[in-house]
Amino acid sequence: MIGFQEVTKQFGSTRALDQATMVFPKGKITGFLGPNGSGKSTSLKMIAGLNRPDSGSVLIDGHRPSVETKKDIAYLPEIDHLYPWMTIGEAADFTKSFYEDWDHNKYMELMDFLQLEPSMPIKKISKGMRAKAKLLLTFSRDAKIVLLDEPLSGIDILTREQIIQTIIRDYRAGEQSIIISTHEIQEIEGLIDEVIFMDRGRAVLQGEAEILRSERNKSLVELMKEVYHHGNF
Numbered sequence: 001m002i003g004f005q006e007v008t009k010q011f012g013s014t015r016a017l018d019q020a021t022m023v024f025p026k027g028k029i030t031g032f033l034g035p036n037g038s039g040k041s042t043s044l045k046m047i048a049g050l051n052r053p054d055s056g057s058v059l060i061d062g063h064r065p066s067v068e069t070k071k072d073i074a075y076l077p078e079i080d081h082l083y084p085w086m087t088i089g090e091a092a093d094f095t096k097s098f099y100e101d102w103d104h105n106k107y108m109e110l111m112d113f114l115q116l117e118p119s120m121p122i123k124k125i126s127k128g129m130r131a132k133a134k135l136l137l138t139f140s141r142d143a144k145i146v147l148l149d150e151p152l153s154g155i156d157i158l159t160r161e162q163i164i165q166t167i168i169r170d171y172r173a174g175e176q177s178i179i180i181s182t183h184e185i186q187e188i189e190g191l192i193d194e195v196i197f198m199d200r201g202r203a204v205l206q207g208e209a210e211i212l213r214s215e216r217n218k219s220l221v222e223l224m225k226e227v228y229h230h231g232n233f
């Protein structure tokens with residue numbers, strides 16, 4: 001379980017997180033939803049150990065983010081972080097050198113499934129292919145925690161479908177925790193067990209997707225519209 005307890009993070013005059021309290025349950029897929037600037041990327045970076053709270057605490061199975069917790073986390077950032085001068089195969093070798101949980105068989109299978117080739121130069125491939133290459137590197141590890149920051153953003157519909165299938169393909173329910181940040185809930189509604197809605201640096205609604213749907217008799221898309229258009233629920 002990953003828990004945020006009253007976490008605040010300020011960048012200059014911008015409060016990215018404002019006493020955010022939320023729980024990402026273990027072994028589940030959590031949809032981490034919210035408009036631009038609501039604090040999703042800041043939260044994921046905090047779990048990945050790339051930034052620290054100004055106040056409050058973040059605990060991953062009871063431990064503060066550290067070099068040790070990083071070993072169990074596969075993080076797919078929103079930005080295009082692949083080195084353009086590498087081929088996909090070189091980027092894979094580079095990633096592999098950092099992590100003990102690299103699974104070569106999974107890498108080969110996913111490469112085939114995503115219709116990528118190790119010899120493809122990153123600077124020459126399309127945006128959709130780069131998104132798939134990022135996913136390939138993330139899911140070729142057997143990480144206990146997978147953080148996907150906007151994995152579908154700016155990607156065409158067929159590639160989106162492939163990305164969703166990749167997420168479902170090897171997911172180890174109960175063992176692996178996946179957090180997917182997005183503002184496009186439609187694509188992931190069928191995939192997620194849990195949901196957290198962020199607004200202005202706070203988690204404003206969270207819970208099991210199925211329970212929220214039945215309690216409120218609404219789809220998550222409708223619920224999202226209600227949360228963000230009226231600001232109360």
Ligand SMILES: Nc1ncnc2c1ncn2[C@@H]1O[C@H](COP(=O)(O)OP(=O)(O)OP(=O)(O)O)[C@@H](O)[C@H]1O
Binds near residue numbers: 014034035040043
């Ligand atoms: N390193 C930084 N320096 C300055 N401001 C930052 C930094 N990182 C985030 N912010 C600001 O903090 C706020 C929250 O940003 P964050 O990226 O966490 O939101 P988000 O929900 O992920 O949004 P998006 O969907 O646009 O990525 C924004 O106003 C953003 O501009």
